[in-house]
Amino acid sequence: MTEYRIWDPFVRIFHWALVASFAANALVIDDDSTLHEWVGYAVLALVATRILWGLVGSHSARFAAFWPRRSTVMAQISDIATRRNRTHLGHTPLGALMILNLLATMLAIGATGYMMTTNAFWGIDWVEETHEALVNWAWLSVVLHVAAVIFESWRTGVNLPRAMVTGRKKVPDTVNLVK
Template identity: 65%
Template sequence: MIGTPATAGTSAADRPRQKVRVWDFAVRGFHWLLVVAFVLNAFVTDAESALHHWIGYFVVALVGLRLVWGLVGTRFARFASFPPSVSGAMQQLREIAGGDTRPHAGHTPLGALMIYNLLATMLLIGLSGWMMTTNAYWGVDWVEALHEALVTWAEICVALHIGAVIWESRRTGVNLPRAMVTGVKDMPVDTAEGRAG
């Protein structure tokens, strides 16, 4: 490690730093391809167009690949490194309320819950969209309503995710958007190894 552990009371931004490789190319590629595909289908393409359908299938394929990578990928890509945990999320909230600004090397417990939520939501959007193209469910109102509700839910969650990333970046002094581009987090040396999840 570089430098010495920060003393108590030192702000996150003022602590000695260490670069930690966190997000591999597959995780970053998945993230940004999903961003582009979701924006295109939610706000740009005609919902009745073949392009909309193909982008939807692409999103489902992306999520499928991410699920596989979550089992066999690199350390921070694996689901084992960020299991869904309500108790972990509650503990994180208590830490935040107590003024703890130490960042997590990988996903935070709250971030993990959002990731699982978004992965499931994207799959359900894809499933309901596909159902709308079948003879059995074409023109069925509840399927269309479900599809639209899921898209709205995803939009709300994406907005919350963006807000949380900006807030967490400011709170911890770690630029999370940059890390999702470069794969590297600039972490305080006293937390780079100790808070993996």
């Protein structure tokens, strides 16, 4: 087993802060409260900071290090279908697609949430319905993300949740590594 330093503290803190903020706003905090708005603004600030970190941060945090290409996405799907045991040091191509999906979804949730507080869009049904649909899409994405993390951890023998806590991936020596 070889251990690699992958996730810097910012990426890990961002990840878990986003998890906590989204879950609190979606499950615990009253939708009509001022706290719901402020947590929504905090989510937007987190995402904006993550986008900035994706441009100037550590190597594995940069979008350039994991931007999904059709060929890499297809290669990962092929690996899964043929049971080829290869793992990625950073984000997998499918994981990268999920990250981009979740970042865009959080931005859209924040935008529609903000729109609902303005005079121009207050009480407009399509804005609230879009906001709610985006939250549902986010939940579906989160469930798929967690299922994929569990599946990939089992498939590759790399404990991905542990890596997002410690910042280090322990990769079995029997796994082909994609850097």
